[in-house]
Amino acid sequence: MTTSAPIRFRVLSLNCWGIRYLSKNCKERFVLIGDLLNQEQLDIALLQEVWCEKDFLFLKKKLSSIYPYSHYFKSGFIGSGLAVFSRHQFHDAFLYRYSLNGYPYMAQHGDWFGGKAVGKVLLNINGLKIHVFVTHLHAEYCREKDSYLPHRVVQAWELQQFIRHTSAAADVVILGGDLNMHPDDLGTRLLRNYTGLQDSFSEAANFDGCEEGHTHISENPFTNTDNLVPFGGGIRIDYILFKGSGEVDVSCESLSTTKGPVPGHPFPYSDHEALTAEFLFTPTTKGNRCSERQSVNEARTEVKVGLHCAERMRHTAARTGIMGLVLLVLELAIAAVPLFALGAEQPFPKASFYLLGALCFAILLSTLLLYIFYSMEVKALQGTEDQMRLALSKSLVTYSILTVTAVHLVDIRTSSVFENEI
Amino acid sequence: MATERPSRLRVFSLNCWGIRFFSQLCTQRYEMIGELLCQEQHDIALLQEVWSERDFLFLKRKLSSSHPYTHYFKSGVIGSGLAVFSRHRIQDALLYQYSLNGYPYMLRHGDWFGGKAVGLVIVDVSGLKAHVYVTHLHAEYSRAQDEYLSHRTVQSWELLQFVRHTSCGADLVVLGGDLNMHPQDLGNRLLRSHTGLRDCYTETDTFDVSTLPVTCLFSLFACPVFIGIITVCCSRQGCEDGHTLIADNHFTKKQDLVPFEKGIRIDYILMKGSQRVTMKCESLSTTKGPVADKPFPYSDHEALTAEFALLHSEDSRQRGSSDTLAVSEQMEVVAEARALVKEGLCQTEALRDKAMHLMFGALLLLLLPLAMAFLPCSCSCSFSTLGLLGAVCMVLLLSGALLYLLFTTHIKVLKETEDQMMLTSNDLQTKLTGCQLSGSSSLDGSPEIQPLSPFKREE
Numbered sequence: 036m037t038t039s040a041p042i043r044f045r046v047l048s049l050n051c052w053g054i055r056y057l058s059k060n061c062k063e064r065f066v067l068i069g070d071l072l073n074q075e076q077l078d079i080a081l082l083q084e085v086w087c088e089k090d091f092l093f094l095k096k097k098l099s100s101i102y103p104y105s106h107y108f109k110s111g112f113i114g115s116g117l118a119v120f121s122r123h124q125f126h127d128a129f130l131y132r133y134s135l136n137g138y139p140y141m142a143q144h145g146d147w148f149g150g151k152a153v154g155k156v157l158l159n160i161n162g163l164k165i166h167v168f169v170t171h172l173h174a175e176y177c178r179e180k181d182s183y184l185p186h187r188v189v190q191a192w193e194l195q196q197f198i199r200h201t202s203a204a205a206d207v208v209i210l211g212g213d214l215n216m217h218p219d220d221l222g223t224r225l226l227r228n229y230t231g232l233q234d235s236f237s238e239a240a241n242f243d244g245c246e247e248g249h250t251h252i253s254e255n256p257f258t259n260t261d262n263l264v265p266f267g268g269g270i271r272i273d274y275i276l277f278k279g280s281g282e283v284d285v286s287c288e289s290l291s292t293t294k295g296p297v298p299g300h301p302f303p304y305s306d307h308e309a310l311t312a313e314f315l316f317t318p319t320t321k322g323n324r325c326s327e328r329q330s331v332n333e334a335r336t337e338v339k340v341g342l343h344c345a346e347r348m349r350h351t352a353a354r355t356g357i358m359g360l361v362l363l364v365l366e367l368a369i370a371a372v373p374l375f376a377l378g379a380e381q382p383f384p385k386a387s388f389y390l391l392g393a394l395c396f397a398i399l400l401s402t403l404l405l406y407i408f409y410s411m412e413v414k415a416l417q418g419t420e421d422q423m424r425l426a427l428s429k430s431l432v433t434y435s436i437l438t439v440t441a442v443h444l445v446d447i448r449t450s451s452v453f454e455n456e457i
Numbered sequence: 458m459a460t461e462r463p464s465r466l467r468v469f470s471l472n473c474w475g476i477r478f479f480s481q482l483c484t485q486r487y488e489m490i491g492e493l494l495c496q497e498q499h500d501i502a503l504l505q506e507v508w509s510e511r512d513f514l515f516l517k518r519k520l521s522s523s524h525p526y527t528h529y530f531k532s533g534v535i536g537s538g539l540a541v542f543s544r545h546r547i548q549d550a551l552l553y554q555y556s557l558n559g560y561p562y563m564l565r566h567g568d569w570f571g572g573k574a575v576g577l578v579i580v581d582v583s584g585l586k587a588h589v590y591v592t593h594l595h596a597e598y599s600r601a602q603d604e605y606l607s608h609r610t611v612q613s614w615e616l617l618q619f620v621r622h623t624s625c626g627a628d629l630v631v632l633g634g635d636l637n638m639h640p641q642d643l644g645n646r647l648l649r650s651h652t653g654l655r656d657c658y659t660e661t662d663t664f665d666v667s668t669l670p671v672t673c674l675f676s677l678f679a680c681p682v683f684i685g686i687i688t689v690c691c692s693r694q695g696c697e698d699g700h701t702l703i704a705d706n707h708f709t710k711k712q713d714l715v716p717f718e719k720g721i722r723i724d725y726i727l728m729k730g731s732q733r734v735t736m737k738c739e740s741l742s743t744t745k746g747p748v749a750d751k752p753f754p755y756s757d758h759e760a761l762t763a764e765f766a767l768l769h770s771e772d773s774r775q776r777g778s779s780d781t782l783a784v785s786e787q788m789e790v791v792a793e794a795r796a797l798v799k800e801g802l803c804q805t806e807a808l809r810d811k812a813m814h815l816m817f818g819a820l821l822l823l824l825l826p827l828a829m830a831f832l833p834c835s836c837s838c839s840f841s842t843l844g845l846l847g848a849v850c851m852v853l854l855l856s857g858a859l860l861y862l863l864f865t866t867h868i869k870v871l872k873e874t875e876d877q878m879m880l881t882s883n884d885l886q887t888k889l890t891g892c893q894l895s896g897s898s899s900l901d902g903s904p905e906i907q908p909l910s911p912f913k914r915e916e
Contacts, residue, residue: 106876109869110556112862126884128877129618132556134532150869155622196551200577203626389844396848400855407561407570410534414572418531422550425528429548 041317042160043288047075048211048275050083050171050307052257053090053116059257060302065090067297068304069097072120075311077102079158080120081169081211084305086149091118108169111136111150117169117212119156127157131197134415135186137173139408146173146183153194153212155201163283163316166205168198170212172222178265185341187215188334189419191222195229196422207285207316208232208278213307215272221337223274225330229426232276235287235312244292245269250308254295257306275312284319287312331430335423342416349409356402363395464583465739466765469499470633470726472593472758474708475538477509481708482753487512489748490755491519494542498523499762501580502542503591503633506756508571513540526580530591533558533572539591539634541578549579553619556870557608559595561863568595568605575616575634577623585734585767588627592616592634594644597723600716607801609637610794611874613644617651618877629736629767630654630729635758637723645725647794650787651881654727655738657763658699663740696743698722701759705746708757726763735770738763781893788885795878802871809864816857823850 052058091107102120137146153170216223236248249269253260279285292308474480524542559568575592638645700720730736743759826843
């Protein structure tokens, strides 16, 4: 067996909050982020919310000597906001845009325009195939009444599907990003259980950072502290997850987070804290770990709830559209009365006629657009549910086969013991 | 070297033309398709344009005994129209929706609403892991002035990326569907050269087996000198040149085939083995328009049936072809594709500018009725005229905004595709330099170079 020295690999993940004209001190913070990356001696940096291409190009120029390889994933109207800077060359990049990502009319939330996705880059270091994924899921605006939960569950499902199906040949898999989910939330459990990815916070040999590994804390002056009060002043929603393979063992040597205000600087890097993990890749001979197949039932329930809502909204849009059409027809009929009853007065004052007509057209147009949008949402949710059902049936078959095999083995053993006794 | 008997796999692919209320004799044709699939007992049937879920459920019920495992891929507003029927268990499924798929305002073309995509099903075929892909690309409405060429190129790119990235653990790979591209079109060449997938039509020894017995008998009585020629000529029958959209099919509009009089080949079954399995296409056949004993064909497209022989293989190399040549070919085709995507990008940026002009024009025009309404001028325009003008401006403004949103999204996709192509191009350049220096390395269509790793065990 050929052995080789273990490889150290440092990864950083940060949600940069780069919403130009809206987020505070945007330009200055990108300068600070550039300095941080130049100092930190990383192998790869995974950034989210780099919404403006100018900011990406600024970072690219600033980091060109230490991180000569970069990729900016583009999708949606202003997104995806995902950028990767690497010391090592990329051999390929691939993007998977999530089917669901909020609603276009929720302009105050704006996620829909972000074209959220998962980006993948392939690295090859000393013959090791390293698949690195970066992503950003839909934000959670109200935990008690989370209208985006089905969307986030679908995104988590598609994320785990994408990782699983595209990393069959990988020696090492790393996922970094803002999942907008707490560690025990359904989507996070689904992701970890199905992919077998491990959480660097739970696995790290050494940790230095915010309490409980929080990445969105009240000490950060950019954060809205009211939202964090029920959670003891912080939440953990950014992650670096990892996995080895049959031939390479990956261990997390250390994990650290920034802690809000940065010494020597007037403000932090972002409203999120940065995560830095150091991994060790060592050769091994043990096989792949089995991944548990839980949480799918729970996920399927959430998706069904979302589907029910979406179908109801689509039905409402259709009904409202038809009402608008009926109103328009009625209005035209009333307006046509003088044409048939000669000499009769026009019952409709012109201003009201045109205003009502305009209102009917506006209703028709908006309900048509909404109907198209909700149809796409329904299709995406149904598609995800079908995939989950397939996964469940596969688990059942595997479970049945394992159970039957186990029972058969017990029978053989019992009968052989019995024969020996005789 | 394997000495066991090869396993067989029969794959069927058909664009069903299942547009309810628009395509002719839809219900009756689905009955015929169901009967055909029941009789033929293919291992896997890949259907496209099954737009209505009701038709899928009808087929599912009809084929429940012969093909108990099914998957219907859902995406877009009415799509994706992709359905898989299988005799073997489907272990997993994944859908990748193409980022570009026409324009929503092109209602008479309607592709945008179809949510075109590529679907992957992982099927257990006698212990072998088969990755089966079914897809349908954007239609070509005018070859001379193809406004969707950049969209179809992006779809081809995303298709090849998806296949490359998801087929690493496969024992065998099959791709079936309506690519809406001729065999030597850029998208097709891009797909085949970068994935290593092979076209069954060009790979098979036998095209349309059903006609062979007659020709063999004939050749026995003919002069021995001519036997070889006749057999070779007669073994390539079925639709001429493997066409899948032909003039003989009375559902096909002749103007759609112009300038190709007899037909075009736009539906394919592609295949690839692996290090563990050698895959050979034993035969390929197509339907030929009118169906015997039936008043009309199955669809406006012809159906493809391929039969594969699967041999367990211990060979570590699939092909001993010249790898430098393969890499150069890949580089050339990617460069050509990149140029095309750049052209598409320019066109879309021009469209986005037009949308912006529309928005500003509408805004300016809106000032006119507002000014007239509020200024005490002597203008004799009635309120209703002003109101109408205002309404028109609002509609124009809204359309401009929606179009601006749409074209910006398209520009992002085109730029992303261009960046990925550039990355691949650079990677290929590195491989080419490496190939030229070292002399050889195996290429299997995977997206990574594989230098000898000090981590790997030497066997």
